[in-house]
Amino acid sequence: MASDVEKEVIRPNDEANLLTAKLGMLWWDSPQGRIWIGRIRDNVPFIAITLVILLFWFISGDRFMSVRNWTFIAQQTPVLLLLAFAQLLVVTTGSIDISVGSNLGFSAYMAALGMLWFGELGLLVGIFSAVFIGVLNGTIFSLFKISSFVTTLAMLIIVRAVLVIVSDGRSIYVSDQPMSNSNITSIEAKWLLDLGQFPQILYFTVAVAVLLWVVYEKTVFGQQLKALGGNEKVLRLTGISVNWFKIQVFAAAGFMVGLASFINLARSGAATVQAGEMLELDAIAAVALGGTVLTGGYGSVLKTVVGALTLTIVANGLTIAGVPPSWSRIARGILLITAIAISLNRKQIDVVK
Amino acid sequence: MNSTSQPILEVNGVSKAFGGVEALREGSLKLFPGEVLAIVGANGAGKSTLIKIIAGVLAPDRGYISIRGNRITRQDHSVGFIRQMGVEVVYQDLAIVPNMTAPYNLFLGRIPRKFGIFVDEKKMQAKTREVLADLKVETVQSLKRPISEMSGGQQQSIAIGRAIAWGKEIVILDEPTAALGPNETQQVERVINEIRKRNTATILISHNLDQVFRLADRLVVVHQGNTSREFLRNEVNIDELVKAITTG
Numbered sequence: 118m119a120s121d122v123e124k125e126v127i128r129p130n131d132e133a134n135l136l137t138a139k140l141g142m143l144w145w146d147s148p149q150g151r152i153w154i155g156r157i158r159d160n161v162p163f164i165a166i167t168l169v170i171l172l173f174w175f176i177s178g179d180r181f182m183s184v185r186n187w188t189f190i191a192q193q194t195p196v197l198l199l200l201a202f203a204q205l206l207v208v209t210t211g212s213i214d215i216s217v218g219s220n221l222g223f224s225a226y227m228a229a230l231g232m233l234w235f236g237e238l239g240l241l242v243g244i245f246s247a248v249f250i251g252v253l254n255g256t257i258f259s260l261f262k263i264s265s266f267v268t269t270l271a272m273l274i275i276v277r278a279v280l281v282i283v284s285d286g287r288s289i290y291v292s293d294q295p296m297s298n299s300n301i302t303s304i305e306a307k308w309l310l311d312l313g314q315f316p317q318i319l320y321f322t323v324a325v326a327v328l329l330w331v332v333y334e335k336t337v338f339g340q341q342l343k344a345l346g347g348n349e350k351v352l353r354l355t356g357i358s359v360n361w362f363k364i365q366v367f368a369a370a371g372f373m374v375g376l377a378s379f380i381n382l383a384r385s386g387a388a389t390v391q392a393g394e395m396l397e398l399d400a401i402a403a404v405a406l407g408g409t410v411l412t413g414g415y416g417s418v419l420k421t422v423v424g425a426l427t428l429t430i431v432a433n434g435l436t437i438a439g440v441p442p443s444w445s446r447i448a449r450g451i452l453l454i455t456a457i458a459i460s461l462n463r464k465q466i467d468v469v470k
Numbered sequence: 471m472n473s474t475s476q477p478i479l480e481v482n483g484v485s486k487a488f489g490g491v492e493a494l495r496e497g498s499l500k501l502f503p504g505e506v507l508a509i510v511g512a513n514g515a516g517k518s519t520l521i522k523i524i525a526g527v528l529a530p531d532r533g534y535i536s537i538r539g540n541r542i543t544r545q546d547h548s549v550g551f552i553r554q555m556g557v558e559v560v561y562q563d564l565a566i567v568p569n570m571t572a573p574y575n576l577f578l579g580r581i582p583r584k585f586g587i588f589v590d591e592k593k594m595q596a597k598t599r600e601v602l603a604d605l606k607v608e609t610v611q612s613l614k615r616p617i618s619e620m621s622g623g624q625q626q627s628i629a630i631g632r633a634i635a636w637g638k639e640i641v642i643l644d645e646p647t648a649a650l651g652p653n654e655t656q657q658v659e660r661v662i663n664e665i666r667k668r669n670t671a672t673i674l675i676s677h678n679l680d681q682v683f684r685l686a687d688r689l690v691v692v693h694q695g696n697t698s699r700e701f702l703r704n705e706v707n708i709d710e711l712v713k714a715i716t717t718g
Contacts, residue, residue: 336587340574347569354561355579356550414569 162408162423165456169427173434181437188315190429195322196221196384198425199377200396201403202329203370205421208404209333210366211346211413212258212265216272217374217400220250221393223280225378229289229388232304240309243382244375250276251371255364273397281390288389291382313383325376330418342366346413402453403428411457427452476539478503478671479524479557479640481697484533486519493519495695496533501640504669506662508682511692512715517675520692521642524673525559526552537640558633559642562649565629568618573598575617576632601631605661623654627661634665641665642673647681659685679708693718 157164173181180186200217207214228243235242250272258268290296293307311317333339341362344352353359382388401411407424409416431452435445479501486494494516501507511517522528524535526549535542537555566575573594574581582590595613602608607627617625626646633641643662647655662685665672676682682689683703691699691714698718701711 335589337581337583337589338587340570340581340589344567344570344574344578347567351565351567351578354549356553357579 159408161456162406162420162427165406165452166423166427166430169430169434173430173438177434177437181434186433186437190426190433191319192313192315192384193433194425194429195318196377196381197396197399197403197429198322198422199325199373199380200393200400201407201421201425202325202418203373203377204397204400204404205333205407205409205416205418206342206366206370206373207265208401208409208411209342209346209413209416210363211349212363212366213401213411214251214254214265214269214367214370215397215401216250216254216269216276217370217377218393218395218397219273219276219280220247220371220374221378221381221396222388222390223247223250223276223283223378224375225382225392226280226284226289226388226390228379228382229291229304230283232306233289233302237306240379243378244372247375247378248368248371251367251369251374252364254371255367258367259360259363277394284388284390286390288387291386291388309383310386313380313386318380318384321380325373326418326422329373333416333418338365338369343414343416346415399428402449405453406456408456424456475502477501478538480536481520481524482533482535484520484523484530484535486523486528486531492695494523494530497523497692497695497697498533499690499697499700501671501673503639503671504666505687506666506672506674506685508674508676508686508689509692510676510679510682510689510711510715515692515715516695517692518644519695520697521559521644521673521675524552525549525557525642556639557642558636558638558640560626560629560633560644560646562645566617566625569616571615572602572613572617572620572624572628575628576601576635578632580636597635598628601635602627605631605664607631607657607661621654621657622650623657626650626654626658630658630661630665634668634670638670640671640673642675644675645677646674647676647678655681679711682711683708691715691718 200221203217204214224243224247226243227246228240231239231242233239254265254269254272257263257272258265287302290301290303291306291309292303293305293310295305296303312321333342341352341357345359345362345366349359378393381392385392403425404416404421405411405424406427407417407421409421409424428449431449432445435448436442440448477500479499481497481499483496483498484494485492485496497516497520499507499509509517509520519528523530526547529544529547534544535547537552537557540555542552542555567578573591576598577594582593584590598613605627607624617628620628630641630643630646646662647658650658659681662672662674674682674685686703689701689703689706689711690697691701691711693699693715696718699714701714706714
């Protein structure tokens, strides 16, 4: 690398380079500078979350930096984080799943319906539904060779519509005592509502995060995720069944959505037609804020946690600071673009589509 | 490599047409253990069709290949089967997964497992060091970093190392140094000489005739779909070879 740089600098016809040679090398183009830029780029998620916390602490003081508010953030983050985990699995392979929000709404409703029919174990119906939609996504995407964006966009629309049909627009409520009003469909499950409260919700999410970290970093499955994002053709030539693997990836993502829908049901106490709407965008944003390159091949569970937290903190901080919701959304959009812009090494990208 | 030993690979009168165009006509060659056989020819002469048939990517219209004396039937002529028979190809641009580590690339498709699901990192690292030492490739970089951070020569060495690390007897190298600088080319050429010592047979496709003369024991010229000429390295000079390539 160093010799390349020197060759460039002394090329005589190039005025700009001559100028650089006179002034001395630009610091960020020197080998030393590149190493530092690389380090900063690797740590953007940690720098961003620190800045965001300091900023809101400065603006809102103790109203932001209170035990009560942080408890609230800890309750607010898990659903988004679990969806971001689902997204992380898919994005690492270079694909995308924008159906996670619809899938969440649908499988939360199926979980509630399952509990209505079969009692507590009926909750598993929700997880199965989520995995089933994941398998469907993966199969259509890999066998029919339709891009994951288009496949899951179609699934986003279809699954939400199926939810409306199945539920007929009515919600199912979770309550901690028998309900007397027969106009309301409800299930009695105090333990589920308790799970949706701090600190249980946090324990659950941390446990899932640790398990996912092990899967992502230490297993053959996790390695294969990154390799698929890195060079799919090479994997095919070495005889790895790429299509089957893609289905597994989307199924695993579906499983994560299933866990998210379960936590969403516990926290909100209701399965509604709107549950999870627009959450797919927040999930993608959390993954991107976590420094995961959307073109695949790289990713980090820990940084995705930081990304989801950052997103939640920004929404929370802006609300406390009295910023209207629409402006808050604009601010979060700008934050997303900034984060991606910093984390991408554009010198290595030839074509953007 | 003398004519009395058994060929490890034999290509017998293989033809292949695409539409009306006959890309390969009655191509034949023999490959012996421990030799480096260069296939040379102009662009479009039929080199890559020949290689793809040997690798199993294409099935021949007529003729057949045999490996260790076993004739490969039409039904068995596939990449999977021929790989099982011990033929490994290092493709020009499709050799490595850049974002993964050198050990991962070496074990591509054969990752050793612990308890069925976990990656056996220790085993992979140890084996990688062994292979790199065998091929006399020195690395200063950490084996935990992406392979794209290594030099092109080291990357290609890992790809070649993968081909031979699993006891493969026939290695096909498709333009192994086309994308490399002079130092890195030298490194890869040294690796190729190391494989020769292990009695592995190598087929080298290269446009670089100097390189062909440095490495090959024998040369087969492909011209307009025919395996027209065959030389031992020391019975031909570069001018005669160029003439054979251009006029058949």
